[in-house]
Amino acid sequence: MRILLASPRGFCAGVNMAIDCLDECVKRFGPNIYVYHEIVHNRYVVDRFTRIGVKFVDHPDDVPVGSILLYSAHGVSPEIRKAARERKLQTIDATCPLVTKVHLEAIKYARDGYNIILIGHEGHDEVIGTMGEAPESITLVETPEDVDQLPFGPDAKLAYLTQTTLSVEEAATVIRRLEERYPGIEHPAKEDICYATTNRQDAIKALIGQVDLLLVLGSQNSSNSRRLQEIGVTTGKAAYLIDGKAELRPEWFEGVNSVLVTAGASAPEVVVEEVLEHLRQTYGATVEDAITREEHVTFPLPKELRVLQAAGA
Structure with a gap:
């Protein structure tokens, strides 16, 4: 054979950064730390950290007051950050910078009065986090048929964003339908698929x-x-x-x-x-x-950990 x-x-660089971040947290603080959702979507990785005592939770309310909570590579909504602050949790943000880029685009478009069409998969952690940035301004679509059901008029002030892990071809078919129906729709200068x-x-x-x-x-x-x-x-x-x-x-x-x-x-x-x-x-x-191609992209550890490293903590 x-x-x-x-x-x-x-x-990828984002996954490497998130896993390195959790490894560094375990090294500095011990394994009694918490992660919001899975650090990355991989059973082998999650099981490795679970075996040494890291706990993966579905809400900050599941974390004891004052504990360490690490945000996964997929990003979180402002609602989750607010809940963590209310519990006085020490948070460390391992969100992939490419996901953060989409969050910032959503905030900008919403602030500028756009209705945002987010192309992605319902229920995915990344989509939930992005939609949480501007829930009243974002509509989720997954297929060209979803585009046909959108309630906006042809001259509506619209912009589209995409989940970073989509099929390039599938996203392209949805984008084509959006641009056919809404020729004036805006989009970021650089595509969101990573x-x-x-x-x-x-x-x-x-x-x-x-x-x-x-x-x-x-x-x-x-x-x-x-x-x-x-x-x-x-x-x-x-x-x-x-x-x-x-x-x-x-x-x-x-x-x-x-x-x-x-x-x-x-x-x-x-x-x-x-x-x-x-x-x-x-x-x-x-x-x-x-x-077929070489990759040389790297992302630094979150600033919270870099500050500790610089202080010799």
Whole structure:
């Protein structure tokens, strides 16, 4: 069996920063700290921190007064920040800077009197946080059909934003429908879908034609990982989204000579290596690196931690 190992894959700069942030917090304050929702959408990562005592919560009210609360990479709404202040929590913000960019755009457009159309998936942590910045000004859409149901007139003062982890193609179809219906709609100068999401999708599109099967390492609640699996499905190839080697099934590989392996932006490299080793041992697989683009983006730790580092705390 021939394995094409896609690159870029796995952790993006925002995920790296968020995980490094939580590791640093554990190192400085001990494991008795809290995280609002999952630090990133990956079961392996969340389980690792849970085992050492980190607690993941769904609301600041679940955190003891005065404790440390870390905001996840997906961002939070002003309502959550207010609730944390009321409980006198020491907060550390590990929101991905690219998500923060979307929040700031939402605030600006709302302040300038725009109705904002947010393209994204209902219930996703990032979408909830963004909509919380200006709930009276934001309407969520997911499909071109949703655009057709919008109540705004053709001359309404509108702007659109997107969730950072969408399928590039799916977002483009919604944007086209928006611009057809509302030719004057505004949008940010730089698109909101993040570089890592785009790069990982582009890698699959470039490589999928060379293989029989696609394996995506990532969790089911990871939006960017699910989009990678969907690309494989839309090309007619078998495509599976798995957390690790325990989910592999022998029947997937019957008659399969070549496999493309990648990982979502929140999936650690260790789970990729475990899958590759399983394929080597079970099928005598050989692995070829397939590099479509190089990434050199990094984000600094949150300012709260940088201040402590500078003070030698």
